[in-house]
Amino acid sequence: MSVFTPVPESVLSSWLQNYAIGRLVELKGISAGVQNSNFFVTTTLGRYVLTLFEGIGRAELPYYLHLMAHLARHGLPVPAPIANRDNEYLGTVEGKPAVLVMRLQGASVMDPDEGHCARAGAMLAGLHLAGQSYGRRQPNPRGPQWREQAASQVRDHLPADERALLDEEMRFQATIETDTLPAGAIHADLFRDNVLWDGEHIGGVIDFYFAGHDALLFDVAVTV
Amino acid sequence: MSVFTPVPESVLSSWLQNYAIGRLVELKGISAGVQNSNFFVTTTLGRYVLTLFEGIGRAELPYYLHLMAHLARHGLPVPAPIANRDNEYLGTVEGKPAVLVMRLQGASVMDPDEGHCARAGAMLAGLHLAGQSYGRRQPNPRGPQWREQAASQVRDHLPADERALLDEEMRFQATIETDTLPAGAIHADLFRDNVLWDGEHIGGVIDFYFAGHDALLFDVAVTV
Numbered sequence: 001m002s003v004f005t006p007v008p009e010s011v012l013s014s015w016l017q018n019y020a021i022g023r024l025v026e027l028k029g030i031s032a033g034v035q036n037s038n039f040f041v042t043t044t045l046g047r048y049v050l051t052l053f054e055g056i057g058r059a060e061l062p063y064y065l066h067l068m069a070h071l072a073r074h075g076l077p078v079p080a081p082i083a084n085r086d087n088e089y090l091g092t093v094e095g096k097p098a099v100l101v102m103r104l105q106g107a108s109v110m111d112p113d114e115g116h117c118a119r120a121g122a123m124l125a126g127l128h129l130a131g132q133s134y135g136r137r138q139p140n141p142r143g144p145q146w147r148e149q150a151a152s153q154v155r156d157h158l159p160a161d162e163r164a165l166l167d168e169e170m171r172f173q174a175t176i177e178t179d180t181l182p183a184g185a186i187h188a189d190l191f192r193d194n195v196l197w198d199g200e201h202i203g204g205v206i207d208f209y210f211a212g213h214d215a216l217l218f219d220v221a222v223t224v
Numbered sequence: 225m226s227v228f229t230p231v232p233e234s235v236l237s238s239w240l241q242n243y244a245i246g247r248l249v250e251l252k253g254i255s256a257g258v259q260n261s262n263f264f265v266t267t268t269l270g271r272y273v274l275t276l277f278e279g280i281g282r283a284e285l286p287y288y289l290h291l292m293a294h295l296a297r298h299g300l301p302v303p304a305p306i307a308n309r310d311n312e313y314l315g316t317v318e319g320k321p322a323v324l325v326m327r328l329q330g331a332s333v334m335d336p337d338e339g340h341c342a343r344a345g346a347m348l349a350g351l352h353l354a355g356q357s358y359g360r361r362q363p364n365p366r367g368p369q370w371r372e373q374a375a376s377q378v379r380d381h382l383p384a385d386e387r388a389l390l391d392e393e394m395r396f397q398a399t400i401e402t403d404t405l406p407a408g409a410i411h412a413d414l415f416r417d418n419v420l421w422d423g424e425h426i427g428g429v430i431d432f433y434f435a436g437h438d439a440l441l442f443d444v445a446v447t448v
Contacts, residue, residue: 020354021299022346044346045426046301073293075245075306075326077270082299087357100299122246122268130244133311202269 106203330427
């Protein structure tokens with residue numbers, strides 16, 4: 001269950017008056033996802049998704065929202081955030097930072113074939129190419145520093161063979177100069193769950209809340 | 225027939241390398257429209273429309289393209305222009321100013337019912353509200369000055385009764401202070417042909433190339 005903060009219809013109706021997308025027709029909680037509270041919002045003008053951020057700090061959010069806007073502007077199927085009448089993406093609902101995004105078509109495919117993989121690869125390439133002209137920068141929250149911290153936190157709880165494997169991997173990673181690899185804005189969480197398929201087309205790539213600036217190869221590794 | 229300038233696939237394929245939307249899959253001329261050359265463009269990442277401007281000057285185009293982008297950013301179903309890898313909307317194809325926009329779903333409805341009219345009204349309201357925060361301004365190309373010129377051009381070719389009606393209307397219009405009416409960015413051409421319906425939802429409002437800054441009432445008059 002991913003609706004941690006319920007939103008009454010009356011609250012949303014009045015909040016929507018600061019948008020240009022008509023009146024509320026339907027509000028429905030979404031059960032998928034574990035990080036934030038998500039809702040399908042239908043108005044007289046269209047279909048949107050409302051997200052209330054439960055854990056991400058307000059200061060980190062503009063990076064994600066403007067990245068999604070930037071990629072959408074470059075023609076990629078990502079959830080474009082909706083600006084309110086003050087031209088802002090980020091608002092507040094029930095005391096939480098909140099954003100409305102365009103609702104995309106499609107559903108995940110858990111057993112992708114070669115065609116799906118080729119299109120996911122084209123999408124990743126498009127994301128990396130368009131990302132080169134994105135002006136904001138925020139480090140990958142799962143970058144080298146986080147990996148070292150996480151490794152040292154779990155190390156002592158692992159059986160001996162897995163601990164040896166982890167130590168070997170961390171030693172290997174310490175020898176790589178990731179700074180010399182081509183870098184840019186990466187999605188960093190492009191699992192099958194986060195790609196929606198509309199027939200053979202990608203209807204959307206969602207969940208940009210792990211994105212950050214890092215080696216593009218990181219994305220390839222996660223996606224493959 | 226509205227393809228005035230044919231575009232070879234090889235030309236478009238190489239032009240698309242400056243975009244992040246994958247490789248060309250299909251290019252198809254569109255027969256509707258009388259002003260510009262339009263094409264359906266399908267790539268490995270999505271479905272777009274390419275427009276080559278045949279008559280509109282390059283200097284006027286940014287007003288239209290950024291207005292469409294502004295309205296799309298506010299969640300309205302309008303064709304969002306696609307930025308290339310240099311972050312520009314406007315390019316050149318076969319020597320003509322050219323833009324790629326998102327392809328929208330739906331088809332015109334020639335006999336709208338009350339429900340259609342209510343939604344078209346909500347759309348117009350949304351367009352006017354979101355338009356209030358649009359920073360660029362260009363006069364309505366069919367404003368008072370154009371109307372006077374057009375009237376004097378056709379006047380002498382009209383039968384006596386129509387000429388009397390035109391004179392009466394022009395005298396009446398001269399008494400109205402349009403400057404005191406609420407104004408902003410208007411579509412100025414919201415005929416039934418320019419609203420695409422996707423079931424009961426508005427899939428898109430298209431053809432912004434008559435838009436300009438004028439009394440909002442102008443839009444209401446055209447739409448009704």
